[in-house]
């Protein structure tokens with residue numbers, strides 16, 4: 001039987017409606033509108049598309065949004081000065097520095113400069129640490145979106161075998177932490193994992209975050225498993241595909257996310273959710 005599709009667009013739409021209603025209530029109650037500032041350095045075409053889409057979604061959900069554009073040759077000091085200004089601005093609640101930044105800028109230093117309660121990407125070491133001890137403060141948007149997708153789709157996590165392929169700080173590691181704190185039995189796999197296929201074939205929930213087109217094949221999937229494809233890969237033909245070979249995987253899986261239209265829309269939805277949450281946190285401080 002073919003797998004049930006987890007429709008990221010539809011789920012993100014529901015989350016967006018919820019955020020829109022909460023933003024309206026927040027603004028009415030506190031007389032201030034949640035605001036996100038995205039900082040982009042340079043002219044990377046993919047980054048420009050992402051930034052435009054974040055700005056548009058903010059405005060659609062009733063939030064304020066500003067984009068700060070710095071040239072490719074901007075110095076690290078200039079970028080840090082922008083962050084310092086935004087950190088101190090009470091009308092700005094969320095700061096996101098679009099990655100990658102040019103090579104002459106130390107991205108770690110930049111991310112650590114953002115105030116943890118304005119860190120809507122959830123990459124600051126304080127937020128990473130909180131997540132690792134089960135205190136979710138501001139959580140990275142992509143893995144958080146996966147969790148929301150599972151919740152909204154009524155897929156339980158507790159007691160399940162979850163296998164995460166990939167151990168990046170942006171997706172794999174926070175994904176594992178979120179699944180663990182929801183009581184899954186979690187295995188994190190990576191490029192050095194031995195016999196990856198048989199490890200994956202034990203998974204009730206399989207999350208692929210590798211960055212290799214159609215890497216996960218049918219033989220790596222347990223019949224009936226929930227398959228979450230985080231990958232976004234552009235083939236030389238221009239076609240977008242995930243890390244999972246969708247057609248054959250959907251013959252075996254119980255649930256599967258498509259690419260595009262799966263995890264991607266959830267990532268933006270969770271950025272909006274985090275901006276609202278950041279505004280709430282700052283009122284408490």
Ligand code: NAD
Pocket residue numbers: 142165166167168169170171172189190191192193196209210211212230231232233263264267
């Ligand atoms: P990354 O390159 O930082 O990490 C990839 C991980 O895959 C590494 O930990 C590596 O060990 C592992 N890996 C590589 N080859 C492997 C192999 N042969 N076997 C097992 N593991 C292997 O990538 P990332 O930032 O985590 O992103 C992963 C993918 O997710 C990319 O395609 C990226 O574009 C996509 N992504 C999508 C969204 C979204 O919104 N949907 C957000 C972030 C990233």
